[in-house]
Amino acid sequence: xxxxxxSLTTLKEVPAEAEIVSHQLMLRAGLIRRLASGLFTWMxxxxxxxxxxxxxVREEMDRAGALELLMPAVQPAELWQESGRWxxxxxxxxxxxxxxxRDYCFGPTHEEVITDVxxxxxxxxxxxxxxxxxxxxxxxxEIRPRFGVMRSREFIMKDAYSFDIDEAGLEASYQKMxxxxxxxxxxxxxxxxxxxxxxxxxxxxxxxxxxxLADSGEDAIxxxxxxxxxxxxxxxxxxxxxxxxxxxxxELTKVETPAARSIDALCDMLAxxxxxxxxxxxxxxxxxPVALALRGDHELNAVKAQxxxxxxxxxxxxxxxxxxxxxxxxxxxxxxxGLDIPVFYDHATANMADFVCGANESDMxxxxxxxxxxxxxxxxxxxRNVVSGDPTPGGNGTLSITRGIEVGHIFQLGDKxxxxxxxxxxxxEGKDSVMSMGCYGIxxxxxxxxxxxxxxxxxxxxxxxxxxPFDVVLVPINMHRSDTVREAAEALYEELQNAGLDVLFDDxxxxxxxxxxxxxxxxxxxxxxxxxxxxQAGELEYRQRSDEESRNLKREAALNLLKESVIS
Ligand code: ATP
Ligand code: MG
Numbered sequence: 001x002x003x004x005x006x007s008l009t010t011l012k013e014v015p016a017e018a019e020i021v022s023h024q025l026m027l028r029a030g031l032i033r034r035l036a037s038g039l040f041t042w043m044x045x046x047x048x049x050x051x052x053x054x055x056x057v058r059e060e061m062d063r064a065g066a067l068e069l070l071m072p073a074v075q076p077a078e079l080w081q082e083s084g085r086w087x088x089x090x091x092x093x094x095x096x097x098x099x100x101x102r103d104y105c106f107g108p109t110h111e112e113v114i115t116d117v118x119x120x121x122x123x124x125x126x127x128x129x130x131x132x133x134x135x136x137x138x139x140x141x142e143i144r145p146r147f148g149v150m151r152s153r154e155f156i157m158k159d160a161y162s163f164d165i166d167e168a169g170l171e172a173s174y175q176k177m178x179x180x181x182x183x184x185x186x187x188x189x190x191x192x193x194x195x196x197x198x199x200x201x202x203x204x205x206x207x208x209x210x211x212x213l214a215d216s217g218e219d220a221i222x223x224x225x226x227x228x229x230x231x232x233x234x235x236x237x238x239x240x241x242x243x244x245x246x247x248x249x250x251e252l253t254k255v256e257t258p259a260a261r262s263i264d265a266l267c268d269m270l271a272x273x274x275x276x277x278x279x280x281x282x283x284x285x286x287x288x289p290v291a292l293a294l295r296g297d298h299e300l301n302a303v304k305a306q307x308x309x310x311x312x313x314x315x316x317x318x319x320x321x322x323x324x325x326x327x328x329x330x331x332x333x334x335x336x337x338g339l340d341i342p343v344f345y346d347h348a349t350a351n352m353a354d355f356v357c358g359a360n361e362s363d364m365x366x367x368x369x370x371x372x373x374x375x376x377x378x379x380x381x382x383x384r385n386v387v388s389g390d391p392t393p394g395g396n397g398t399l400s401i402t403r404g405i406e407v408g409h410i411f412q413l414g415d416k417x418x419x420x421x422x423x424x425x426x427x428x429e430g431k432d433s434v435m436s437m438g439c440y441g442i443x444x445x446x447x448x449x450x451x452x453x454x455x456x457x458x459x460x461x462x463x464x465x466x467x468x469p470f471d472v473v474l475v476p477i478n479m480h481r482s483d484t485v486r487e488a489a490e491a492l493y494e495e496l497q498n499a500g501l502d503v504l505f506d507d508x509x510x511x512x513x514x515x516x517x518x519x520x521x522x523x524x525x526x527x528x529x530x531x532x533x534x535x536q537a538g539e540l541e542y543r544q545r546s547d548e549e550s551r552n553l554k555r556e557a558a559l560n561l562l563k564e565s566v567i568s
Pocket of ligand 1: 109140142149150151152153154155157406407408409441442443444445446
């Protein structure tokens with residue numbers, strides 16, 4: 001590609017709307033342009049990267065025996081009513097009507113459509129296993145689209161769905177996808193981790209996520225290499241604490257805590273640590289509000305909380321009016337003593353003694369609170385996020401926390417959809433048998449952002465070679481004044497292209513500094529500088545994007561190096 005014909009506008013300034021580096025660099029390098037909230041155009045340069053991701057994904061899916069198809073993006077409501085998700089999916093689902101006032105949605109995922117395909121298409125166990133996949137546009141009306149293509153509303157997903165005669169078949173199909181995903185993320189040159197996950201909206205039994213590790217990742221991952229454990233913090237279980245509760249030493253005392261609505265303010269006022277406090281959160285329940293009680297320094301885990309019978313899904317904090325009604329005081333002073341609604345206590349509260357909690361009176365707390373004396377001792381539940389240093393669920397190590405970007409997710413769905421939608425085949429005895437399903441997603445567009453989060457420096461993107469929009473950039477110095485340089489550059493351009501490389505030939509009549517800066521910003525892995533002085537010595541200046549220094553190489557040596565690096 002000749003740069004002069006590529007119409008690329010790079011930006012020097014960091015765009016104000018972009019919070020994280022990948023979003024900034026994608027805008028600056030001209031990979032994407034924003035249309036509206038969570039909607040982006042993939043510009044020619046960005047699309048080249050996207051196509052490379054797709055190609056690797058497609059190759060590995062095909063290699064794993066999956067069959068590509070393409071389903072409609074728009075889906076009739078009837079299918080979602082059949083699976084029961086039309087009402088459950090909530091505001092993430094973009095709903096619409098056609099001219100006959102029939103309901104449709106823009107697909108956020110395709111379990112319903114593929115199950116409909118499978119129940120019509122597959123008749124006999126002899127046709128199984130089957131794994132269908134597509135690479136296609138999804139829409140999810142995210143509450144907070146951000147980070148550019150990383151959490152957008154419209155995005156491209158590779159979604160695959162396996163159909164098996166039984167659980168054992170599903171397990172085999174699932175493991176195949178596990179292996180294919182591992183191969184994909186390795187080939188893309190990304191540092192990633194596979195973690196146990198919650199199955200969320202999609203449902204089913206077992207699921208694992210593939211995370212690209214990056215400090216800016218939205219997900220926290222708890223892991224322990226010694227215990228061979230890794231899980232999304234959403235689903236990493238906590239254990240009830242070891243040992244026994246210390247005996248009460250303090251009297252229950254009501255103290256004034258004016259305006260101490262937060263744990264921090266309370267700790268300052270009473271000179272206690274957050275560990276010595278109990279926070280009581282009033283949330284919506286299925287049968288009126290309920291309370292969740294946690295140690296002050298712990299974070300509530302919404303995924304765990306909404307699984308507790310009696311707690312409403314999705315987890316919703318009670319509004320101020322409800323809090324006033326159930327506690328008789330202003331929000332910020334709720335506590336379990338005398339509270340007349342169900343209270344669920346986190347495991348970690350079991351060993352607390354002499355602690356501080358709200359008194360259900362405005363501007364008042366209790367100190368010296370004790371379980372068994374002031375509050376009835378009850379069975380505790382897992383309500384909080386694990387923290388660094390917690391024991392692993394197996395109990396054989398301690399957890400560390402790192403951050404990741406979810407780029408893939410594999411699920412064992414079992415018969416959740418096939419049962420609801422009656423997707424059966426005849427088994428070996430001629431009886432109808434509900435198929436076992438798995439589903440497997442990869443965020444194609446998100447991968448591009450995630451790759452940049454992991455691979456950049458102060459000057460721009462440093463693409464892992466398999467993702468780079470171009471393999472090599474040619475930077476001729478003063479080509480518009482020197483025929484020698486022009487001829488040498490044109491010949492190189494020709495020869496490298498013939499060798500199968502994607503070449504960006506910077507033939508613009510502009511300063512070398514501008515060309516260098518653009519080449520670094522867009523992250524081309526290899527650069528060759530062609531100058532009159534170099535040519536006189538039969539040399540080209542070569543630099544790898546990830547290297548500090550450039551080196552002079554004989555023309556042949558430079559060409560061989562490039563051909564080898566790109567082909568290997
Ligand atoms: P998240 O937890 O990040 O919202 P999810 O678990 O809801 O994602 P899945 O249903 O597992 O997403 O979808 C499969 C893959 O699609 C995800 O692993 C992710 O890579 C990608 N994906 C999901 N939502 C988005 C989005 N809003 N923007 C870009 N990619 C997305
Ligand atoms: Mg997911």
